[in-house]
Amino acid sequence: MQVPWMLIWEVALTLAVLVSTAITIFIFTLPGAYSHFHKHEVTEATFTEDDKKNDKRSGYSYFQEHKSRDGTLKIDASIQVVVLGDIGRSPRMQYHALSIANQGGKVDLIGYVESDVHPDILAHRLINVFPIPPFPYQSRNKLFFLFLAPLKVAWQFQALYHALGYRTAAAKWMLVQNPPSIPTLLVAQIICFFRNTKLVIDWHNFGYSILALRLGFGHPLVKLSQWYEGIFSRFATAHFAVTNAMCRVLQQKWGVEALPLHDRPAEHLQPLSKDQRVAFLKTRPELKGQDFDLETRSWRLIVSSTSWTPDEDFSILLEALVQYATERKKNSKLPRLWAVITGKGPQKDYYMHRIEQLIQDRKLDDVIVATAWLSTKDYASLLGSADLGISLHTSSSGVDLPMKVVDMFGTGLPVAGWSKFVAWPELVKEGENGRGFESADGLTKILQELFGGDGKELAHLRQGAMRECERRWDDEWTPVAGELFRLKR
Known part of the structure; x- marks a missing residue:
């Protein structure tokens, strides 16, 4: 079979012309290179x-x-x-x-x-x-x-x-x-x-x-x-x-x-006074009819921000809340919990279905689980009004850190977070501004210890979180x- 050299040549020539034309158009249409003389x-x-x-x-x-x-x-x-x-x-x-x-x-x-x-x-x-x-x-x-x-x-x-x-x-x-x-x-x-x-x-x-x-x-x-x-x-x-x-x-x-x-926390993330916390909490529909005396209230507010992705295993928090609700039936000293989960992401619908099923099965009695997508101002107010922040970030690389924890520290909010990765100690000092856990059982234990005792440990962690406010972005x-x-x- 005779090789059609002329055809190959014509195809190659056509491709060469097209490529050279495309490169020429690219060079002439791309705006000029940066010049220090054009400020x-x-x-x-x-x-x-x-x-x-x-x-x-x-x-x-x-x-x-x-x-x-x-x-x-x-x-x-x-x-x-x-x-x-x-x-x-x-x-x-x-x-x-x-x-x-x-x-x-x-x-x-x-x-x-x-x-x-x-x-x-x-x-x-x-x-x-x-x-x-x-x-x-x-x-x-x-x-x-x-x-x-x-x-x-x-x-x-x-x-x-x-x-x-x-x-x-x-x-x-x-x-x-x-x-x-x-x-x-x-x-x-x-x-x-x-x-x-x-x-x-x-x-x-x-x-x-x-x-x-x-x-x-x-x-x-x-x-x-x-x-x-x-x-x-x-x-x-x-x-x-x-x-x-x-x-x-x-x-x-x-x-x-x-x-x-x-x-580091940005300037808009600031600790709130008692009056500011009460005023914000009264705007939340989930707490309608609740006692807003922050000294004696019978519930505690925990906040977690998530992108609802695989590197944040939300099932850990759900399991811990179920265990906490079960333990509360035996221990009346444990306060009720209001858990607010903020953020958007691909796995949100899946977990919302699981939450609804747990509520129907009476496994989350005395636990309010709410999701929200808040403005920048309201998100800062929510963190400033909470008792404890929760980080579920598990780190795919082991060397990154969740910025949500930094945001929480910006409002003086202590943190409990997944700690089974190398970089975690760069952010959270155990027992000083937060606590780390490596399982749902570990998180449940932290919730019981911080909310079921005399409040001294939680106050100590809040003091440590307040110190993190001093150095800003x-x-x-x-x-x-x-x-x-x-x-x-």
Whole structure:
């Protein structure tokens, strides 16, 4: 059979022309590389009258303090803050954006807008939010997940690439949340290369370890994800990590030198007075008709915030509440419990069905279990009104930490949390500001000891949690990230 060389040549030539044309279009249409000579300018016209009244939230006070004689503020530090997830459920990245803007940097915040964004983000004139469309299909079925995975990655690639390369101006820095790693790190590297932008990765966990919760560590996709994450992390300019333990793992595994940047509570999370707690609790429909005397009340309020995902085993709390309710029938000194679970996520419907069944079976007598999705202000008030915070975060990598615990400490709320992972002692000091458990039985024991005694241990833990209020987010952020981005207050 004669080889059709002419046909092969014509096909190859056609492909070469198409590829070269696509590359040419890409080069000419991608906005120009970042230039230090094109600083972002802010003028009086940038701010409305309402902005001027709320000068700190809007950035107007910073403008007034740092503007030049001609009334112009020229901003050198421009930063894209990238979240391939829901911005409203990414408090750390929102805090990054606010800290950058409050210290005179221009921020483009890119991510999904599926829940309420922090109101201070929306009010600040140095922050612009650029929503990206989420993938429209989700599946809990393992086989269907494997089928949808490449389609989801392709969707996310084009959406993120378009947002970073075309919808937002070129920036000096790009700060990317990891995970998710795929395709975030690849897209970020491409944009940063062509725009001469410096990439910084903020490590919250490892993408491959989260994927392993669904597929197992031996799965080829998990191994590929681990290789991918290691390769693309090496090309970044700098790295932040949420724990010292994560910094050590990054260095040992991939030779990445990360700066530890621990989560600390933001300013809006504050302890409440007795009157403030009572006033808030009276607004909650679940407690209608209850006694609001905080000194003698016969119930205790516990709060848990969850994303309803596999790395937070909610069944531990349910089992502990059932055991507590059973024990209360024998011990009248144990108070009733009101458990409020906040958050959104894929496993919520499953657990709500289980809760309803337990209530019908009379296994949760004298225990009120309620779910809520609260505003930023109400969530802070809920934490400030509670007696104990519960963390069910089990850590897929063993070296990340739940920010929800930091939020609880911000209001002076002591914590009981799953402690069977390496990084836990970096956050909670056993017997000082919280207690750790490794089973439902362990959590039940903690609830009985803290609520069934004379209250001295719970008061001691609250004093320890109050001490954690003293160091805030900006106190941690400024000497690390602020120094890297060369920002000034």
